[in-house]
Amino acid sequence: MALLRTLLDAPEQLLAAHDRLRASGFPIITIINARSALDARVWLGTWADARQRVIITAPQADAEAALAAYRARLPSGGTTRRSPVLRLPGSVREALPVAAQLSERQPKLALALTCGIADMVESLLDPALAQPFVGLALQGLVPVDDAERRVMAQIAAGRRVPLLRGPCEGILFYMLEARPETRGRFTPNARLNGRARRSHEVDLACVEARLVVEIDGREHDAPRRRRMDADKQRDLEAEGYRVTRFSNATVIENPVGVWRDIADTLSRAAQKGAGA
Numbered sequence: 001m002a003l004l005r006t007l008l009d010a011p012e013q014l015l016a017a018h019d020r021l022r023a024s025g026f027p028i029i030t031i032i033n034a035r036s037a038l039d040a041r042v043w044l045g046t047w048a049d050a051r052q053r054v055i056i057t058a059p060q061a062d063a064e065a066a067l068a069a070y071r072a073r074l075p076s077g078g079t080t081r082r083s084p085v086l087r088l089p090g091s092v093r094e095a096l097p098v099a100a101q102l103s104e105r106q107p108k109l110a111l112a113l114t115c116g117i118a119d120m121v122e123s124l125l126d127p128a129l130a131q132p133f134v135g136l137a138l139q140g141l142v143p144v145d146d147a148e149r150r151v152m153a154q155i156a157a158g159r160r161v162p163l164l165r166g167p168c169e170g171i172l173f174y175m176l177e178a179r180p181e182t183r184g185r186f187t188p189n190a191r192l193n194g195r196a197r198r199s200h201e202v203d204l205a206c207v208e209a210r211l212v213v214e215i216d217g218r219e220h221d222a223p224r225r226r227r228m229d230a231d232k233q234r235d236l237e238a239e240g241y242r243v244t245r246f247s248n249a250t251v252i253e254n255p256v257g258v259w260r261d262i263a264d265t266l267s268r269a270a271q272k273g274a275g276a
Contacts, residue, residue, distance in 0.1 A: 027107035040114035054084040061090040092123035139174035194235035
């Protein structure tokens with residue numbers, strides 16, 4: 001499946017979305033993936049320099065050592081206008097469980113791993129790495145080049161986790177799975193039946209609430225694609241589904257607002273069902 005890159009899918013925009021998620025109580029682990037680990041570290045350093053963000057590299061993939069290094073580098077009082085990024089060293093296989101432990105303890109801590117394609121694929125396809133860690137990695141994956149995006153398909157197939165169409169869908173599915181109000185209720189890349197036995201694939205579907213969520217990139221602005229989307233939406237609505245659309249820009253700029261909108265829709269649907 002082609003993973004289309006648009007300006008709004010650029011890694012800089014994804015990192016900004018990760019910061020917004022953390023500020024709103026959605027812990028997420030940023031994983032910078034490039035052709036090599038060195039390329040990933042250089043990219044992260046360049047990104048941080050341009051934004052006056054400090055990168056603190058932990059001495060080892062150990063939670064206590066990482067926190068000690070982070071606190072030692074903080075200015076007096078422990079606060080900064082731009083929070084430092086704590087980078088964990090080592091392979092994805094070694095660093096990811098430590099990052100998960102830290103994000104649970106410090107949800108607003110900006111955590112980052114840097115890795116090459118080979119490390120990412122080998123680590124996440126390793127059966128010894130628990131399945132939940134694979135999901136965490138794919139949710140926070142920031143590919144810095146189109147070639148790196150292909151690893152999502154390879155890993156998703158190998159570990160039997162949902163293959164999301166792109167980073168914006170990944171962010172939204174992560175938020176839906178992160179909160180109890182929406183956890184386990186949506187199926188990504190669901191195929192639903194429309195009128196006259198027509199079948200449609202949708203980004204996310206909650207069948208019990210008859211709710212479809214579509215995430216639209218720039219390609220959806222083309223006149224032909226608009227007509228196709230409108231026809232698909234009419235077909236699904238005729239079968240009793242409510243179709244809610246969000247642009248990539250909205251997911252990037254206001255991810256928590258998108259989650260709240262979906263959660264509110266589910267709540268209203270439940271209340272309506274209870275009163276029927």
